Amino acid sequence: MKIALLGYGKMGRMIEQIALGRKHEIVLKIDHDNLYDLTLANLQQADVAIEFSTPHTVLGNIKLCMDAGIPVVVGATGWYEKIPEVKNACLEQNAAIIYASNFSxxxxxxxxxxxxxxxxxxxxxxxxxxxxxxxxxxxxxxxxxxxxxxxxxxxxxxxxxxxxxxxxxxxxxxxxxxxxxxxxxxxxxxxxxxxxxxxxxxxxxxxxxxxxxxxHNRSGFALGAVLAAEWVKDRKGFFTASDLFNFNA
Structure with missing residues (x-):
């Protein structure tokens, strides 16, 4: 699976390590130093994006992923007041989003x-x-x-x-x-x-x-985000971690 990392701080680097360990490929890494690389064409090289940026950039990144036609795992917080409109946009575009306050x-x-x-x-x-x-x-x-x-x-x-x-x-x-x-x-x-x-x-x-x-460390968060990416890759819809783990099944 080819992954785009939107946000390449401590969490993004941990996600990269776990994803590589699970035989995935990182095709795009975006942080504040290379925002010019965040384009539709570059995103479309990936099968899925994992978004761990900031409350100020997350909504724009989600929209760009939907426009690129790739599923996105959203671990960034601070945008939840916009969930209804993001959900509506996701369903209208037949896109795929899974978000959680914590993927551990x-x-x-x-x-x-x-x-x-x-x-x-x-x-x-x-x-x-x-x-x-x-x-x-x-x-x-x-x-x-x-x-x-x-x-x-x-x-x-x-x-x-x-x-x-x-x-x-x-x-x-x-x-x-x-x-x-x-x-x-x-x-x-x-x-x-x-x-x-x-x-x-x-x-x-x-x-x-x-x-x-x-x-004890960030690895639990990072592993959960990679599991979410594997799960959402071939799906369409607006999901939460409850759909991923499905404890009531």
């Missing part, structure tokens, strides 16, 4: 069990729930896309929680006291060299239940 196999298992746990905990209103996420200090967005997906899985299954709110550790700590009963707190911490730790915390007066995923 372990994280997607976490997402699935998080929803199941929320269904159980919804029966026990004495437990207050919150999400905590820890990432490296270079991470551009807060909360993380992974934390948002976790929060959405909780809100979907605990109706009293209607929306999430985010508090950074650099914010005024008193902000935590302003969280309303119908809001789900996502607390974000930024610590040097932490690939990503996400914890769901259910606390009551008598005990605390914690459900945690800790990434």
């Amino acid at each position: 196999v372990g994280v997607n298992i976490f997402f699935h069990i998080n929803k199941m746990l929320a269904q159980v905990m919804n029966r026990f209103p004495d437990y207050e729930v919150q999400v905590e996420e820890i990432h490296h200090t270079q991470k551009l967005d807060a909360p993380s896309g992974t934390a948002i997906t976790i929060a959405e899985g909780i809100i979907e299954n605990i109706p009293v929680k209607e929306a999430w709110v985010n508090v950074l550790t650099t914010d005024d700590k008193d902000d935590n006291d302003q969280i309303k009963p119908n809001q789900l707190l996502i607390e974000s911490l930024r610590i040097e060299s932490v690939p990503g730790t996400h914890t769901v915390i259910y606390g009551s007066e008598v005990d605390t239940i914690e459900f945690k995923h800790t990434a």
Whole structure:
């Protein structure tokens, strides 16, 4: 399989290593130094594109991939408010897109069990729930896309929680006291060299239940993106990681 990498930072390089190890070929690598190489003709040399750029460039890259007629795996976050219009464009053009806040196999298992746990905990209103996420200090967005997906899985299954709110550790700590009963707190911490730790915390007066995923490095994210590329290569439609892993099958 021939792959175009749109975004060639630390994640892009890890994806390249894993893809080559799985006998794929990288035919295009785009970063901020060679944006002039991102053309329809160059994209059409690839069977699939893997997009891990920035919130500022991801939408343009998705559109270019659709115009080139190649499927695209989207791992960049920060564009999710545009999902409805991107989905409509994808379906109108009979294109193929698969996106996820996190393609790691372990994280997607976490997402699935998080929803199941929320269904159980919804029966026990004495437990207050919150999400905590820890990432490296270079991470551009807060909360993380992974934390948002976790929060959405909780809100979907605990109706009293209607929306999430985010508090950074650099914010005024008193902000935590302003969280309303119908809001789900996502607390974000930024610590040097932490690939990503996400914890769901259910606390009551008598005990605390914690459900945690800790990434040791980026390779899990990268492997999942390559698996997604292999899966979407010959498909048409708008997909998420839930379609790829299909835990309910």
